[in-house]
Amino acid sequence: MRVLVLGAGQLARMMSLAGAPLNLSITAFDVASGKIVHPLTQAHIGDGLENAIAQADVVTAEFEHIPQDVLEVCEKSGKFLPGMQAILTGGDRRIEKALLDKAQVKNAKYHVIKNKADFESAIETVGVPMVLKTALGGYDGKGQWRLKEQADVDSIWSEMEECLADTKQAIVAEEFVPFNREVSLVGARNAKGEVAVYPLAENVHTDGVLSLSTPINDIELQEKAKQMFTAVAETMDYVGVLAIEFFDVNGELLVNEIAPRVHNSGHWTQQGAETCQFENHLRAVCGLPLGSTKLVRPTCMINILGEDTLPEELLKLEGCHIHWYGKDKRAGRKMGHINVSAEYTAELDRKLALLADVLDNKAFPAMQRFN
Numbered sequence: 001m002r003v004l005v006l007g008a009g010q011l012a013r014m015m016s017l018a019g020a021p022l023n024l025s026i027t028a029f030d031v032a033s034g035k036i037v038h039p040l041t042q043a044h045i046g047d048g049l050e051n052a053i054a055q056a057d058v059v060t061a062e063f064e065h066i067p068q069d070v071l072e073v074c075e076k077s078g079k080f081l082p083g084m085q086a087i088l089t090g091g092d093r094r095i096e097k098a099l100l101d102k103a104q105v106k107n108a109k110y111h112v113i114k115n116k117a118d119f120e121s122a123i124e125t126v127g128v129p130m131v132l133k134t135a136l137g138g139y140d141g142k143g144q145w146r147l148k149e150q151a152d153v154d155s156i157w158s159e160m161e162e163c164l165a166d167t168k169q170a171i172v173a174e175e176f177v178p179f180n181r182e183v184s185l186v187g188a189r190n191a192k193g194e195v196a197v198y199p200l201a202e203n204v205h206t207d208g209v210l211s212l213s214t215p216i217n218d219i220e221l222q223e224k225a226k227q228m229f230t231a232v233a234e235t236m237d238y239v240g241v242l243a244i245e246f247f248d249v250n251g252e253l254l255v256n257e258i259a260p261r262v263h264n265s266g267h268w269t270q271q272g273a274e275t276c277q278f279e280n281h282l283r284a285v286c287g288l289p290l291g292s293t294k295l296v297r298p299t300c301m302i303n304i305l306g307e308d309t310l311p312e313e314l315l316k317l318e319g320c321h322i323h324w325y326g327k328d329k330r331a332g333r334k335m336g337h338i339n340v341s342a343e344y345t346a347e348l349d350r351k352l353a354l355l356a357d358v359l360d361n362k363a364f365p366a367m368q369r370f371n
């Protein structure tokens, strides 16, 4: 089968690598340039969305910030999964919040802001401290403000006002959640409505960007997360891999946000799960049976941010797998990730301590916890 991915980044690249053994051939459509490219080599194959769709059996996406006209063309083809509405939901926090309410899953109290009066109502209903997020276009913690005290209202408002000059834009004010930790659930749902979820992963962010992701074993929390996942996926009649980010507040889960695609916090599945998230996404959208999501060995994923070289000795460490994305180096950019696996948790901890010694502490600040 031939699968077209909207977006030509690392997620399309890893789908391509995962699809090859099943004879699933992936091409990527660079939404910004209108070019059809090879997801691994970035070689230019052709041009135009209609052309790209005509040559594919299935169309899917690796990101959610896609112009509506592009989504409409894909939807009309009848080949698009998880489909236009799912991508729009992931790309607009207003639609996302409405979906979470409809699915009756707990999420942070919120208020949508279009003007100063809305901001004042938000302060009243949501309270201070609050987190303010642009409805459109935010990622990796960008497009956010923290209102810590009333005194900062005016200075934050002047920045928000600038942003709201774009009439399509809105800002979603959210109560500040005093979470103990952040976890995410990545799972797949196919057209028959079958659901398979991976173990919950605990996520560590540094400056708003994911830096570490580790599957955890918590039966009770896993069950709660799976129920919420199923409610969200069923409400959207979702097909494909879906990721849900949660705040864990004393064992209670609140949904932070959803991503209608394979997710950075699921990259550990390449070495740590029976079937990786990229293969399961392809299986789901191609109408194939889902693969087992079982954890096969303790694994941790470390993001490589803004670096394009690593000490060669990492390759000598058993269970250490480096995944580069082939991107040009830029400060803070997601350049690749390292999956570290071991047979036992204690051995994984020992390997992570070894890695923490070898990796530059400035480039990998989250690794300091293993020193």
Ligand code: ATP
Binding pocket: 108, 131, 133, 138, 139, 140, 141, 142, 174, 175, 176, 177, 178, 179, 182, 205, 208, 209, 210, 245, 256, 257
């Ligand atoms: P990404 O796309 O990388 O997941 P994002 O830009 O979409 O990030 P969020 O996930 O909404 O943004 O927020 C980024 C981080 O900010 C969260 O992982 C969390 O650490 C913190 N955060 C977000 N919302 C809240 C909240 N309501 N209360 C407390 N912290 C929050």
Ligand code: MG
Binding pocket: 245, 256, 257
């Ligand atoms: Mg997030």
